[in-house]
């Protein structure tokens with residue numbers, strides 16, 4: 411087996427597989443090492459609800475046959491109100507989507523090794539030159555990329571990321587049939603992706619119903635173990651208990667039955683990265699992490715980061731005699747901050763503020779969203795401070811004070827030994 415490549419990628423998720431697709435299309439020798447066995451891929455990594463938008467489908471040429479359901483709207487729900495925004499999207503069958511990315515990158519010339527668990531970087535003179543997998547197997551590359559999601563074995567050992575426990579978001583989801591998808595008193599969720607802000611159901615996070623056709627939907631929730639989670643959580647409740655509680659108390663699920671074998675769970679870190687690369691190495695996707703903190707849109711962001719890393723590798727490798735030093739890979743950071751996650755820090759602050767708000771503020775937020783025009787909302791969603799100011803009211807003073815104190819505690823906390 412070949413043990414030397416232009417690029418070695420750890421992890422065949424959306425980020426790694428897309429990066430391999432782009433590199434193989436440019437004619438580079440690229441190998442992807444994936445820990446799961448090919449026959450059951452993806453199993454544990456089949457974690458995503460996979461709601462996405464046409465921009466992602468078009469930018470990456472994703473075929474219709476991995477789509478479970480096209481959607482026409484995004485609905486935001488609070489305990490007693492809701493807001494509907496017309497926006498077309500698609501709910502993918504995540505497993506089919508992952509397998510498609512592998513097949514398509516193979517068709518373009520990428521090599522895959524399944525059952526290959528990457529454990530550590532191989533370094534020479536302090537620079538990564540390859541990786542160790544399955545204990546004693548080795549493979550070498552001019553550039554190595556960590557795309558293993560939150561496990562990040564290479565990025566952690568190279569001190570590129572420090573994925574912090576307090577920023578760890580966990581999620582669980584089941585697919586159901588028998589859901590009352592257009593129940594009187596609630597928003598019409600036919601052809602919709604719905605996100606619900608309600609600490610009773612997902613303390614310090616949000617829950618969702620993504621319609622997948624007829625009376626079926628993906629139903630799940632996620633949260634970070636933040637201050638709000640501490641404040642609103644119930645003693646001894648696990649994430650599964652919260653989902654059961656929602657299913658038992660929301661009349662839309664009265665006749666719902668779980669579809670066998672359709673459970674997904676996973677995690678991600680909600681934090682802004684300090685570093686993204688070093689000599690001969692880049693970290694992409696949720697390893698960094700790249701997913702949007704506010705609504706958890708990860709697929710598009712992670713694939714964009716894979717594309718930015720592929721373009722960066724190409725810009726170096728196509729020139730004989732130019733080494734992939736940290737300085738020459740710096741363009742990846744520029745592309746990431748400009749195209750993948752612009753305003754990453756302000757979106758993170760918005761996220762922290764949002765999850766800190768109490769349930770009655772969520773009800774008011776839905777009414778505020780209804781009164782504001784689309785342009786202001788689009789700007790607020792991008793993190794524009796002036797547009798966000800339109801959503802803040804005098805009554806928010808206690809919330810803002812609590813938020814300011816939390817930020818101060820965080821800043822002071824970072825000064826403590």
Ligand SMILES: Cc1cc2nc3c(=O)[nH]c(=O)nc-3n(C[C@H](O)[C@H](O)[C@H](O)COP(=O)(O)OP(=O)(O)OC[C@H]3O[C@@H](n4cnc5c(N)ncnc54)[C@H](O)[C@@H]3O)c2cc1C
Pocket residue numbers: 420421422423424425426443444445446452455457458459460461462526527528529557558559560561562563581582583630632674675676677678694695696697701706707708709710712
């Ligand atoms: C419950 C849940 C719901 C979500 N819903 C949505 C949604 O609706 N829309 C959306 O856009 N995003 C959603 N996301 C986020 C999205 O799924 C992720 O952001 C995205 O999958 C990250 O892609 P990635 O390639 O960076 O990492 P991953 O998808 O985590 O892929 C990493 C790959 O690396 C492999 N791997 C791990 N460790 C090793 C190792 N040591 N060696 C080799 N291989 C390894 C894994 O098996 C996996 O195949 C959701 C996430 C969760 C958890």
